[in-house]
Amino acid sequence: MGRQLHYILANLARIHGPLMSLRSGKQITIIASSPDAAREVLKTHDRDLSGRYITNALPLGIGKEFRMLIVEIVELGMIPDLSDFYPILTGMDFQGIQKKRDEIVKNFITIWDDIIKERRKQESSIFGQRDFLDALIKEGFTNDQISQLILDLLLAGTDSSSMVTEWAMAELMRNQDVLHKLRDELKREIGTEMVKESHLAHLPYLEACVKETLRLYPPGPLLIPHRALQTCQVMGYTIPKDSKILVNMWAIGRDPSIFNDSLRFNPERFLDSSLDFKGTNFAYTPFGAGRRVCPGQPLATKQVPLILASLVHSFDWFLPGSIKSTELDMNDHFAITLKKKQPLQLIPKGRK
Numbered sequence: 395m396g397r398q399l400h401y402i403l404a405n406l407a408r409i410h411g412p413l414m415s416l417r418s419g420k421q422i423t424i425i426a427s428s429p430d431a432a433r434e435v436l437k438t439h440d441r442d443l444s445g446r447y448i449t450n451a452l453p454l455g456i457g458k459e460f461r462m463l464i465v466e467i468v469e470l471g472m473i474p475d476l477s478d479f480y481p482i483l484t485g486m487d488f489q490g491i492q493k494k495r496d497e498i499v500k501n502f503i504t505i506w507d508d509i510i511k512e513r514r515k516q517e518s519s520i521f522g523q524r525d526f527l528d529a530l531i532k533e534g535f536t537n538d539q540i541s542q543l544i545l546d547l548l549l550a551g552t553d554s555s556s557m558v559t560e561w562a563m564a565e566l567m568r569n570q571d572v573l574h575k576l577r578d579e580l581k582r583e584i585g586t587e588m589v590k591e592s593h594l595a596h597l598p599y600l601e602a603c604v605k606e607t608l609r610l611y612p613p614g615p616l617l618i619p620h621r622a623l624q625t626c627q628v629m630g631y632t633i634p635k636d637s638k639i640l641v642n643m644w645a646i647g648r649d650p651s652i653f654n655d656s657l658r659f660n661p662e663r664f665l666d667s668s669l670d671f672k673g674t675n676f677a678y679t680p681f682g683a684g685r686r687v688c689p690g691q692p693l694a695t696k697q698v699p700l701i702l703a704s705l706v707h708s709f710d711w712f713l714p715g716s717i718k719s720t721e722l723d724m725n726d727h728f729a730i731t732l733k734k735k736q737p738l739q740l741i742p743k744g745r746k
């Protein structure tokens with residue numbers, strides 16, 4: 395099914411219903427494709443269905459302690475400036491990252507230690523007065539686990555946010571009326587200043603644009619595979635222990651019975667809506683929900699709007715050559731995250 399997995403599973407769900415099972419050799423895969431089925435997986439049976447598979451391609455093997463650590467790191471705003479990693483990460487695939495693991499981990503720890511030294515005011519932090527590495531070792535984390543945590547953070551935290559920004563910019567280019575409304579809001583609230591985090595609370599249309607992008611292009615279209623920790627009953631079916639569980643958030647976000655004119659990029663639909671990122675409404679959970687909800691959500695929901703607003707507020711954007719905005723290729727392909735098949739190319743011109 396490869397790069398089209400999310401489409402194919404959405405089509406199959408139209409025939410076979412919101413909870414399907416597929417068998418490949420011994421592996422059973424369960425796919426939830428409606429808000430009710432998503433609620434069963436992510437809420438009702440969260441405890442039984444919140445295991446993970448650890449693979450070379452996606453080594454997200456984090457347990458409860460790691461999750462708490464990530465939440466703490468995110469809350470303290472301790473994610474380093476990722477531009478320091480560009481020289482190592484640029485053009486590198488997952489295999490490359492695994493090969494350069496030691497180098498990446500070493501750099502990460504050095505940069506992180508510096509950040510922690512600067513922000514050591516939070517006495518409640520598990521880091522206290524100790525160095526990052528020292529603190530983790532004293533907490534009982536092994537070297538391998540520490541490397542794992544760092545790779546998880548880098549892999550999970552970089553691709554997703556940049557991908558959402560790219561999709562958002564592509565939609566804004568295709569929908570110039572939306573782009574102008576967003577620009578007006580930014581001009582009204584910010585004037586000629588640079589965009590700052592404190593402005594975000596006053597930019598509802600910007601938030602709606604980000605939400606609408608995440609509805610149509612969730613970076614985790616099938617979330618990240620869950621594993622059944624034990625056999626359980628879901629919607630009258632038996633889910634055997636060790637089944638793989640996918641939730642097709644991409645299909646739910648595009649379902650016309652849930653969202654009016656569902657394929658249209660229309661941020662207005664979020665202006666008077668109570669849909670948020672908390673994962674309580676299963677028609678809209680781009681960050682997942684329950685025990686496995688994305689621990690980077692508080693960071694991502696600031697980072698993405700901040701970057702998008704800065705791009706829109708500071709530059710005019712043009713398509714190269716004679717390409718018309720209506721002709722932009724919006725095809726995607728599935729590669730754990732939902733990538734734009736043709737990377738977006740735009741030419742910036744600084745705004746006065």
Ligand code: HEM
Pocket residue numbers: 446454455456461464468473546547550551552554555558608612613614617618619620680681682683685686687688689690691693694695698
């Ligand atoms: C717009 C940006 C992002 C989106 C839409 C997103 C979405 C998701 C989704 C859907 C999952 C899987 C939930 C599940 O399987 O039930 C996930 C997991 C995860 N995310 Fe994010 N994410 C984003 C940014 C980030 C950032 C910035 C970080 C790190 C700082 C991060 C760290 C993680 C980690 C570590 C996991 C694995 C959690 C676990 O296995 O328990 N994410 N994310």
